[in-house]
Amino acid sequence: MLTLLEQIDKGTLWHSPGGVHPPQLKSLSNQTASARIAPAKQYRIPLPQVGDCARLSVNVGDKVAQGQQLTEGEGFMYLPVHSPISGIVSNISLQHSNHASGLPVLTCIIESDGLNSQVDYQVSTLGELTNQQILDKTKQAGIAGLGGATFPSHIKLNPASEIDLVIINGVECEPYITSDDVLMRENAFEIFKGIQVINQLLSPQRIVVAIEDNKPEASSAMQQCLTQFDDLQSTVKITVIPTKYPSGGEKQLIQIITGREVPTGSIPAQQGIVVHNVGTAYAIQDAVLHGKPLIERLVTLTGEQVKQPGNYWLPIGTSVEHALEQVGFTAMDNQKVIIGGPMMGYALPEYNVPVLKGTNCILAPSANEIAPDVDEKACIRCGECAVACPALLLPQQLFWHAKAEEYDKAASFNLKDCIECGCCSFVCPSDIPLVEYYRIAKSALKNEAEEKQQAEQAKIRFEARLKRLEDEKLAREEKSRLAAEKRKASANSASNKSTVAEAMARVAAKKKAAEQEGHSKTAEAPSETGASNGKSAAVKAAIERAKAKKLANKSSETSDSTAAEENPQPVNDKKAQIAAAVARAKAKKLAANQSTDNSASVEENTAPVDDKKAQIAAAVARAKAKKLAKQNADAGIYSTTDSETVDSSTTEAAAEVSSNAEPVDDKKAKIAVAVARAKAKKLAKQNADDGIDSTTYTETVNSESVDSSTTDTAAIVSSTLEPVDDKKAKIAAAVARAKAKKLAKQNADADIDSTTDSETVDSESVDSSTTDTAALVSNTAEPVDDKKARIAAAVAKAKAKKLANQQKLSEKE
Amino acid sequence: MAFKIASSPHVSTSLQTNKVMQRVALCLIPGILAQVYFFGMGTLVQILIAVITCLSAEAAIMKLRNKSIKNALSDNSALVTAVLIAVAIPPLTPWWMTVIGCFFAIVIVKHLYGGLGNNIFNPAMAAYVLLLVSFPLQMTNWVAPSELAANQVSITAAFAHIFELSTAGLDHFRIAVDGHTMATPLDTFKTDLSMGMTSSESLQRNVFDGMTGVGWFWVNLAYLAGGLIMLKLKVIRWHISVGILMAIFVCSGIGFLLNPDTHASPMLHLFSGGTMLCAFFIATDPVTAATSTRGRLLFGAIIGVLIFVIRTYGGYPDAVAFAVLLANMCAPFIDYYIRPRSYGHRAGN
Amino acid sequence: MSSIAIAVVVLTLLALIFGLILGYASIKFKVEGNPIIDQVEALLPQTQCGQCGYPGCRPYAEAIANGDNINKCPPGGTATMEKLAGLMGVDPEPLNEVAQENVKKVAYIREDECIGCTKCIQACPVDAILGAGKLMHTVITKDCTGCDLCVEPCPVDCIDMIPVEQNLKNWDWKLASIPVTLIEPVPEKSTVTISVKQIDIAVKEDSQC
Structure with a gap:
C-alpha cells in the first residue's frame, strides 16, 4: 500500500463521481495574448465586496491615487478595497451590483483624472519578510480567491491546522473561460513566485499544480518554468487531469488528486489540504513582492457577440459596459450577458456594473451558443441528474421537495451539499432549471435558520428583561424597607442632624439613580455647586422631593405651590431639576385632582431659569395631554x-x-x-x-x-x-x-x-x-x-x- | 440597457424528453417487425388503433385540464404508451378492448394521478392488467406463429377480425397446421405441467422448438436488440434491465437445477412471453421506476423475481404486467430507503 | 380447583412483574416538565408581541399545550400554524387574525422627532430600543422582532414599522421577480425598472457593519 504522497508523486488520479462534458469553446478566447483595453473614465467600487465590516474612508470630492485604500474595517472576513485608478471620488451612492440580483449596493464612483499617480508600492524580497508580515501584506492588498468565490486569501494562508498538501488550481473546467489558461502561459514565472510565497507560509509536503488536459500549452509552460525554481523542484508537481466539468471545484479537485472527500460541513484545511487558484498565486506574488494591491485582474471577454474575444487585464471597478464596448460587443435580441461561465455564471439584468475581484469571465453569447428558453416540462424521473451530480445527491428528489416548498425535507436530502454546478440542469431532458430551485430553497433555508436564531435571541432577551424587571422590583422593595428602618433608627438620635441629612441625600441619590438609568447628568450636578455647600444642594433636592411627595399625598394645592415657589432660591442648574421634580409631582397630583388652574402658577414660578424650564413645560404639557385623554375616555359622555x-x-x-x-x-x-x-x-x-x-x-x-x-x-x-x-x-x-x-x-x-x-x-x-x-x-x-x-x-x-x-x-x- | 436573465447553467444537452420518447418508440421497431412476421398483421392494426386512441385521449384530457395540448402531444409519451399496449395485447384483440385499454391508461392511470411524471403505475401495464382481468378469454387468445399456422393473418383478415366484421371465430387462426389449437408457449407449458407432464415432455409439443417457443424466441431477440440500441444511445441505463434478466436467470436457474421436471429452463423464461419487452421497454419507464442506481438494480430484481414466481407458481402463464405493477408500488419505498451516500457524508446518511 | 388457583397465582405474579417494570420505567424515564411546551415554544416566532392574548411566547406555548387554539399567532403566519397543527396532532385552522402580509418588519424611530419619553423602551419586550429619558431613542435593528408593541405607546408617533430591505445577503434568488423588461437592442434606452432608491437609512446601514 502506497502512501498518499507516493501515489501523488506517481501521478495516480482518482475518480470523481458525476460530471458532464459540455462543449469547451475555449479556443474562442485563448488564441490571442492577454491585452489591455482603453481606460475608462469612471470606475465603480462597490463597498460590500468581500467581508462585511467595511467603512468607506474617503468622501465625495477626495482625491485618490491608484492603489489607495478606500475602506477600513476590522473583522475576520474584512478585506480592504483599493482605488484602481487615480482620480476624484465623484459620488457615493447606491448603484446596481454585479450580482445575479442586480440589487443596488453602496458604491464609490471614482472619476479618472488621467494622471496615473500611484501610492508607493513597497518592493520586498521573500527572505526579508516574516510570515506575519507576508500575511499582513496579503490582507492589506485585499487578495481574495480569484477563482470566483473571493474568499479572503490571508485566512486560507494561515489555517489553524497543519497543511500537508497545497493544490494550485489551474483546472478551469468551465467552458469559454481561459483567463487562468492564458495567465499560466504568459506568467508562469510569477505564478511560481506566488507558489514560493505560499510554500514559505504553509510549508506543505507537496504542492500539486492541477491543469486540465485541454490546456497543453499552459501545462508545458508551467513545466518549463518549474525548472527555474530549484527550491520548488522537490515539492511541486504538475499534474494533468482529464477534462471533465466540474473538476475545478475545490471538493472535486481534492477528490481527483487525493481520493479523499471533504466531510460535509468542514473545510479542506481540516484535512490538511488547501486549494489556491493560479490567479490568486499570481496576485499574492504581486502583493507580497511588489506591494501592489489587487486592483486589476485578467478577465476573459468572450462569446460570439464579441468581435475581439480574448483575455484582458481589467482594473477592478471597470464597468462591464465599458469593457464590452471596447471589444466590439453588439447586442442581439434577448441578449444575455453572463458573468462567469455558461455553467455557473449568472446573467446580469443590467450591464452598467463593475468588474469585481471574482469576475473571471464576461460572456456575451449569441443565440446559437446557449440553450434557448424553453418551458419547463414535467420531471420524468429519468435519474440522469443523479448520475451527473458530482456531489452524489438526488437532484430529482431535491427538486420535488424544493418545488413543493418543503424545504426541510429538501434539507434532509443534503441540499446544503449542492455546489450549484449546474450539471443536473445541463442533462435534464425536461429543461427544468433545477439549480434555480435549489438556490431558492437554499436561500429560504438560510433565511429560515437566521430567523430561528433571531427568535432564539429574542427569547433570551425577553427572558433577561423579565428577570431584570423582577430584580428591579425586588431591589426597590428592599431599598424602601431599608430606608424606613434607617429613618426609624435615626429618629431616636436627633442630635446628629447633619448625618441624617447626608444619609437621606444618599438614599435620594441612589433612588434617583435607580429610577433614571442612564441619566448621567444627575451625577455631575452636585460638583458644580462649590466646595462649601457641595452636599447641600443634594440635601435640598432630597428634601424637596420628600416634600413634594408628601404634598402630593395631601391634596391641598396652595401649600404645594408656595413650597415650590419658596425653595428654589440658590440658582444653579440643580434648581431646574428640583422644579422638574415638583412639576412632575404636581402633574401627578393634578391628574388625580382633575384641577386645571395651578398649572399656570407652576409655569410662572419657574420663570427666570434656564433651558430646563422648557422641558418642564413639555413634561407638564405632555402629562396634561395624557391625563386629558384618560379623563375623556372615562368621562366619555358628558x-x-x-x-x-x-x-x-x-x-x-x-x-x-x-x-x-x-x-x-x-x-x-x-x-x-x-x-x-x-x-x-x-x-x-x-x-x-x-x-x-x-x-x-x-x-x-x-x-x-x-x-x-x-x-x-x-x-x-x-x-x-x-x-x-x-x-x-x-x-x-x-x-x-x-x-x-x-x-x-x-x-x-x-x-x-x-x-x-x-x-x-x-x-x-x-x-x-x-x-x-x-x-x-x-x-x-x-x-x-x-x-x-x-x-x-x-x-x-x-x-x-x-x-x-x-x-x-x-x-x- | 436591459438584458435577459436566467438561472445558470445557460447551456444544456440536446436530449430532450420528446427525443427520448421518440427513440424508445423507434427502438421498438425491430420487435414489432418480428412480431408482425411471426404473428401476422394484427399488431400493426392494433398499433394504429392504440396510437389514435391514446393521442386523442391525451388531447382531450389536456383540454379538460386547461393545459397546452401541443406540449403534451409533442413529448411523445402517449405515443410510447400506445405502442407498448398494442404490442403487449394479442394481435387480434377486438378494437373496443384496445380502445378501453388505451383510454384507461391515459385518462385513469396517467392523468388522474397528475399527468406525465406523476403516475405511480406504468400506464401500459395497468391497461394490460385491466384488460386481462376483465376479458381473460380474449386476452389469452394468441394466434399461432406463422411457421405453424394453418391460416396466415393478412392485413385484411386482421382488420376484419379486430373490427369484428367477420363472423368467424378467432380459433381458426389458432389452429396449427396439424389441426391443434395453440396457446402461447408459456400457457402450454403451464397447462402441461398442471396435467402432470414433465417439462421435457411439454417441450416436445410443436409450439416449442425444443428449447423455447416457436417465433417467441425471435420476437424476444428482436426486442433485446432494440434494447441494446437504446442502451447504446443512452436512452436508458442498464441497471433495471440487468436486474430483471439476472433475477429471472438466477431464480429459474436455481429452480431448474433443483427440479428440471417441474421448472422451465432459464432459456425458456428469458426468451418467452414479454420478458425482453418488459426488461428494456416497460420496466425502464423512468416515471414509475426507482431513480437511484442501486435502487434500480433492486427494482429490476424485484420484477425479475416476481416474474419467475408468478410464472412458476401463480395462476397466470405470463407475469410481466403484474410484476411491473407490484414493483411500481415498491418504487417510492426503494427511493426512500436506498439513497446514495452524498459527497462528504459517511455511509448511511 | 387447583387450575383456578394456578391461574390466579400466575396472573398475580405476572401483574406483579409488569407492575415492577412499569414502576421502574416511570422512575428511570421520568420526564421533567412538559416537553411539549418546549417543542411548541420552539416553533413560535418569539416576537413576544402578545397578539395571541398571552404575555409572551412561552405562556402561549403553555396554553397550546393545555389545549388552546393554535391559530392565534399572526407573526408566525400560516406556516407556523401548520407546524403547530402537525406537532399537536390537530387540524390546521385558519388564523383568526386577518392574514397579514407576511413581510418581516422592524421598528424605526424617526430620531429627530423623538422626544425621549422612554415609553417605547418600556414597551419593548426584547429590550431592543436604546435611549434615555429626554434623549433620543433608537432601535437596535438586529434585535427588533417587529412586534409592533412600541408603536402605540409613542406619544408623538415617531415610530414606523418598515419592511426589512432585501440585500445581497438575504436575497431569495427569485429571478422572476427582478423587474426586467426586455427590449430590442436599441442602445441608450434604459428600461430597467429597478429604481435606485437613495434612502439615507439604507446608506447609513450599509456603511456601518
Whole structure:
C-alpha cells in the first residue's frame, strides 16, 4: 500500500463521481495574448465586496491615487478595497451590483483624472519578510480567491491546522473561460513566485499544480518554468487531469488528486489540504513582492457577440459596459450577458456594473451558443441528474421537495451539499432549471435558520428583561424597607442632624439613580455647586422631593405651590431639576385632582431659569395631554365641554411658556412640537370617544375650536421665536401633521353618524385654518432655509390625506 | 440597457424528453417487425388503433385540464404508451378492448394521478392488467406463429377480425397446421405441467422448438436488440434491465437445477412471453421506476423475481404486467430507503 | 380447583412483574416538565408581541399545550400554524387574525422627532430600543422582532414599522421577480425598472457593519 504522497508523486488520479462534458469553446478566447483595453473614465467600487465590516474612508470630492485604500474595517472576513485608478471620488451612492440580483449596493464612483499617480508600492524580497508580515501584506492588498468565490486569501494562508498538501488550481473546467489558461502561459514565472510565497507560509509536503488536459500549452509552460525554481523542484508537481466539468471545484479537485472527500460541513484545511487558484498565486506574488494591491485582474471577454474575444487585464471597478464596448460587443435580441461561465455564471439584468475581484469571465453569447428558453416540462424521473451530480445527491428528489416548498425535507436530502454546478440542469431532458430551485430553497433555508436564531435571541432577551424587571422590583422593595428602618433608627438620635441629612441625600441619590438609568447628568450636578455647600444642594433636592411627595399625598394645592415657589432660591442648574421634580409631582397630583388652574402658577414660578424650564413645560404639557385623554375616555359622555376648557388652558399654558422663555433656544421648538403632537393625539382620542354618542354638531364645533387654538399656539410660538432657527420649520411640520392626523381620525369618526353637510363644512374650515398656520409659519420664518420646503410638503401631505378622506366619504354617500 | 436573465447553467444537452420518447418508440421497431412476421398483421392494426386512441385521449384530457395540448402531444409519451399496449395485447384483440385499454391508461392511470411524471403505475401495464382481468378469454387468445399456422393473418383478415366484421371465430387462426389449437408457449407449458407432464415432455409439443417457443424466441431477440440500441444511445441505463434478466436467470436457474421436471429452463423464461419487452421497454419507464442506481438494480430484481414466481407458481402463464405493477408500488419505498451516500457524508446518511 | 388457583397465582405474579417494570420505567424515564411546551415554544416566532392574548411566547406555548387554539399567532403566519397543527396532532385552522402580509418588519424611530419619553423602551419586550429619558431613542435593528408593541405607546408617533430591505445577503434568488423588461437592442434606452432608491437609512446601514 502506497502512501498518499507516493501515489501523488506517481501521478495516480482518482475518480470523481458525476460530471458532464459540455462543449469547451475555449479556443474562442485563448488564441490571442492577454491585452489591455482603453481606460475608462469612471470606475465603480462597490463597498460590500468581500467581508462585511467595511467603512468607506474617503468622501465625495477626495482625491485618490491608484492603489489607495478606500475602506477600513476590522473583522475576520474584512478585506480592504483599493482605488484602481487615480482620480476624484465623484459620488457615493447606491448603484446596481454585479450580482445575479442586480440589487443596488453602496458604491464609490471614482472619476479618472488621467494622471496615473500611484501610492508607493513597497518592493520586498521573500527572505526579508516574516510570515506575519507576508500575511499582513496579503490582507492589506485585499487578495481574495480569484477563482470566483473571493474568499479572503490571508485566512486560507494561515489555517489553524497543519497543511500537508497545497493544490494550485489551474483546472478551469468551465467552458469559454481561459483567463487562468492564458495567465499560466504568459506568467508562469510569477505564478511560481506566488507558489514560493505560499510554500514559505504553509510549508506543505507537496504542492500539486492541477491543469486540465485541454490546456497543453499552459501545462508545458508551467513545466518549463518549474525548472527555474530549484527550491520548488522537490515539492511541486504538475499534474494533468482529464477534462471533465466540474473538476475545478475545490471538493472535486481534492477528490481527483487525493481520493479523499471533504466531510460535509468542514473545510479542506481540516484535512490538511488547501486549494489556491493560479490567479490568486499570481496576485499574492504581486502583493507580497511588489506591494501592489489587487486592483486589476485578467478577465476573459468572450462569446460570439464579441468581435475581439480574448483575455484582458481589467482594473477592478471597470464597468462591464465599458469593457464590452471596447471589444466590439453588439447586442442581439434577448441578449444575455453572463458573468462567469455558461455553467455557473449568472446573467446580469443590467450591464452598467463593475468588474469585481471574482469576475473571471464576461460572456456575451449569441443565440446559437446557449440553450434557448424553453418551458419547463414535467420531471420524468429519468435519474440522469443523479448520475451527473458530482456531489452524489438526488437532484430529482431535491427538486420535488424544493418545488413543493418543503424545504426541510429538501434539507434532509443534503441540499446544503449542492455546489450549484449546474450539471443536473445541463442533462435534464425536461429543461427544468433545477439549480434555480435549489438556490431558492437554499436561500429560504438560510433565511429560515437566521430567523430561528433571531427568535432564539429574542427569547433570551425577553427572558433577561423579565428577570431584570423582577430584580428591579425586588431591589426597590428592599431599598424602601431599608430606608424606613434607617429613618426609624435615626429618629431616636436627633442630635446628629447633619448625618441624617447626608444619609437621606444618599438614599435620594441612589433612588434617583435607580429610577433614571442612564441619566448621567444627575451625577455631575452636585460638583458644580462649590466646595462649601457641595452636599447641600443634594440635601435640598432630597428634601424637596420628600416634600413634594408628601404634598402630593395631601391634596391641598396652595401649600404645594408656595413650597415650590419658596425653595428654589440658590440658582444653579440643580434648581431646574428640583422644579422638574415638583412639576412632575404636581402633574401627578393634578391628574388625580382633575384641577386645571395651578398649572399656570407652576409655569410662572419657574420663570427666570434656564433651558430646563422648557422641558418642564413639555413634561407638564405632555402629562396634561395624557391625563386629558384618560379623563375623556372615562368621562366619555358628558366631558366634551369640560375637556374643551381644559384644552384651552393647556394651550394658554403652552403659550405662556413660550412667551416667558425669552432667551430662546431650540428646545423651545421641541416643546411646541410636543404640545402640538400631544394635542393631536388627545384630540384624536377625544373625538373617538365623542363619536360614540355626541351629536355631530357639537363635535364639529368642538374640534374646530380646538383646532383654532392649536393654530394660535403655533402662531404664538412662531412669533416669539425671533432668532429663527431651522427647528421652527419642524414645528409647523408637526402641527400640520398633527392636524392631518386629527382630521383623518375626526373624519373617520364623524362618518359614523354625521350628515354629509356638517362633514364638508367641518373639513373645509379646518382646511382653511391649516393653510393659515402654514402661512403664518412661512411669514415668521424669515431666514428661510431648506426646512421650509418640508413644511410645505407636510402641509401638502396633510391636505392630500384630508382630501382623500373626503373623497372616500363622498363616494360612500 | 436591459438584458435577459436566467438561472445558470445557460447551456444544456440536446436530449430532450420528446427525443427520448421518440427513440424508445423507434427502438421498438425491430420487435414489432418480428412480431408482425411471426404473428401476422394484427399488431400493426392494433398499433394504429392504440396510437389514435391514446393521442386523442391525451388531447382531450389536456383540454379538460386547461393545459397546452401541443406540449403534451409533442413529448411523445402517449405515443410510447400506445405502442407498448398494442404490442403487449394479442394481435387480434377486438378494437373496443384496445380502445378501453388505451383510454384507461391515459385518462385513469396517467392523468388522474397528475399527468406525465406523476403516475405511480406504468400506464401500459395497468391497461394490460385491466384488460386481462376483465376479458381473460380474449386476452389469452394468441394466434399461432406463422411457421405453424394453418391460416396466415393478412392485413385484411386482421382488420376484419379486430373490427369484428367477420363472423368467424378467432380459433381458426389458432389452429396449427396439424389441426391443434395453440396457446402461447408459456400457457402450454403451464397447462402441461398442471396435467402432470414433465417439462421435457411439454417441450416436445410443436409450439416449442425444443428449447423455447416457436417465433417467441425471435420476437424476444428482436426486442433485446432494440434494447441494446437504446442502451447504446443512452436512452436508458442498464441497471433495471440487468436486474430483471439476472433475477429471472438466477431464480429459474436455481429452480431448474433443483427440479428440471417441474421448472422451465432459464432459456425458456428469458426468451418467452414479454420478458425482453418488459426488461428494456416497460420496466425502464423512468416515471414509475426507482431513480437511484442501486435502487434500480433492486427494482429490476424485484420484477425479475416476481416474474419467475408468478410464472412458476401463480395462476397466470405470463407475469410481466403484474410484476411491473407490484414493483411500481415498491418504487417510492426503494427511493426512500436506498439513497446514495452524498459527497462528504459517511455511509448511511 | 387447583387450575383456578394456578391461574390466579400466575396472573398475580405476572401483574406483579409488569407492575415492577412499569414502576421502574416511570422512575428511570421520568420526564421533567412538559416537553411539549418546549417543542411548541420552539416553533413560535418569539416576537413576544402578545397578539395571541398571552404575555409572551412561552405562556402561549403553555396554553397550546393545555389545549388552546393554535391559530392565534399572526407573526408566525400560516406556516407556523401548520407546524403547530402537525406537532399537536390537530387540524390546521385558519388564523383568526386577518392574514397579514407576511413581510418581516422592524421598528424605526424617526430620531429627530423623538422626544425621549422612554415609553417605547418600556414597551419593548426584547429590550431592543436604546435611549434615555429626554434623549433620543433608537432601535437596535438586529434585535427588533417587529412586534409592533412600541408603536402605540409613542406619544408623538415617531415610530414606523418598515419592511426589512432585501440585500445581497438575504436575497431569495427569485429571478422572476427582478423587474426586467426586455427590449430590442436599441442602445441608450434604459428600461430597467429597478429604481435606485437613495434612502439615507439604507446608506447609513450599509456603511456601518
